Amino acid sequence: MLNHLLIYCRAGFESEAASEISTRAAELGFFGYPKFSPNRAFVLFHLTGQQGAPELMEQLKFRRLIFARQWVACTDPLSNVSTKDRITPLLAAADGLPQSAELFVETADTTDGRNLNSFARKFGSALSGAMRQAGLMLPRKQRANWRTHLFVIDGQTFWLGVSPIKNSCRWEQGILRLKFPPSAPSRSTLKLEEAWHWFVPKADWQAKIESGRTAVDLGAAPGGWTWQLVNRNMFVTAVDNGPMSEELMDSGQVDHRREDAFTFKPNKPVDMLVCDVVEKPSQVTELMAKWAVNRWSTILIFNLKLPMKQRFNEVESCLEQLQSILAEAQLSYKLEAKHLYHDREEITVYLELN
Numbered sequence: 001m002l003n004h005l006l007i008y009c010r011a012g013f014e015s016e017a018a019s020e021i022s023t024r025a026a027e028l029g030f031f032g033y034p035k036f037s038p039n040r041a042f043v044l045f046h047l048t049g050q051q052g053a054p055e056l057m058e059q060l061k062f063r064r065l066i067f068a069r070q071w072v073a074c075t076d077p078l079s080n081v082s083t084k085d086r087i088t089p090l091l092a093a094a095d096g097l098p099q100s101a102e103l104f105v106e107t108a109d110t111t112d113g114r115n116l117n118s119f120a121r122k123f124g125s126a127l128s129g130a131m132r133q134a135g136l137m138l139p140r141k142q143r144a145n146w147r148t149h150l151f152v153i154d155g156q157t158f159w160l161g162v163s164p165i166k167n168s169c170r171w172e173q174g175i176l177r178l179k180f181p182p183s184a185p186s187r188s189t190l191k192l193e194e195a196w197h198w199f200v201p202k203a204d205w206q207a208k209i210e211s212g213r214t215a216v217d218l219g220a221a222p223g224g225w226t227w228q229l230v231n232r233n234m235f236v237t238a239v240d241n242g243p244m245s246e247e248l249m250d251s252g253q254v255d256h257r258r259e260d261a262f263t264f265k266p267n268k269p270v271d272m273l274v275c276d277v278v279e280k281p282s283q284v285t286e287l288m289a290k291w292a293v294n295r296w297s298t299i300l301i302f303n304l305k306l307p308m309k310q311r312f313n314e315v316e317s318c319l320e321q322l323q324s325i326l327a328e329a330q331l332s333y334k335l336e337a338k339h340l341y342h343d344r345e346e347i348t349v350y351l352e353l354n
């Protein structure tokens with residue numbers, strides 16, 4: 001039975017990922033306990049009831065999870081695998097899994113994990129060949145509901161499992177690797193680009209992140225997020241007391257206002273609001289609620305900086321605070337949050353009003 005749910009997360013956020021999956025599973029009547037070691041970048045949730053991980057994955061939307069980069073329904077771990085023949089026991093374990101057409105061979109996003117990458121790549125291609133030969137994998141182009149994952153802990157310890165293609169992350173290791181654009185003025189730029197990739201379906205990019213649209217960037221300096229907006233040919237009001245990159249200002253698409261983000265009011269509504277102000281998460285939440293209730297923008301993308309402790313509880317409380325204000329204002333909306341790969345001590349929230 002696939003009664004382990006393996007969750008990948010950023011190293012140092014295991015406790016948040018564990019609290020989150022325990023809470024979301026319990027809300028759906030699934031019980032179990034999480035196991036993790038600090039800084040290993042993964043959590044195991046062991047389901048103890050009649051139903052296993054695939055049943056939980058049927059009822060819980062992966063997008064509901066903030067701290068999980070990926071989830072995999074796993075068998076028991078394979079440990080003490082002989083280095084002379086690793087393939088045979090893995091083929092035996094793969095025999096009971098739902099059929100899939102692709103294999104992701106992954107390691108934890110840690111230094112130890114990275115040191116295993118070259119072994120994982122080589123071994124993965126040998127294993128996928130052997131699985132195909134043994135009839136344990138569908139032809140590459142065949143449609144499947146599941147994807148197989150081999151999570152390599154070390155040369156002798158593996159977790160083997162599956163994730164539902166339509167309810168998981170499509171990127172290996174749950175990580176979107178983006179190239180840093182050399183002309184962008186700060187590394188933060190990748191946070192906004194990743195947010196678009198995660199929250200906005202590609203088919204909607206044209207309509208939502210389009211040439212000629214208007215945006216406000218709160219806490220904009222030196223301009224990494226503004227750079228992304230300008231790069232999509234948007235017109236941006238950049239609000240920050242700090243200096244903006246001169247090159248960006250030369251684009252002629254940026255109006256820099258040296259004002260306080262908490263009192264700034266746009267002259268007329270804009271198409272997109274982004275906010276990367278470093279402030280208490282509850283204050284930023286309140287500010288975003290004000291923008292939404294006034295309909296100053298219908299798409300809001302913002303970061304909530306996380307406190308040192310009780311990070312999961314703080315996130316839950318901010319999102320509840322926002323939802324209750326939106327409900328009171330009778331707004332209908334889509335709200336999602338994610339601890340993105342390019343986020344560190346913060347999460348990114350996407351709010352779209354209908």
Ligand SMILES: C[S@@+](CC[C@H](N)C(=O)[O-])C[C@H]1O[C@@H](n2cnc3c(N)ncnc32)[C@H](O)[C@@H]1O
Pocket residue numbers: 185186187188189218219220221222223224225226239240241242259260261262276277278279
């Ligand atoms: C993390 S940085 C933003 C980085 C920016 N997103 C980028 O990609 O380059 C946070 C910014 O928020 C600004 N900030 C903090 N409090 C603010 C406030 N009350 N009003 C306006 N800007 C504020 C700071 O000056 C700082 O430039």
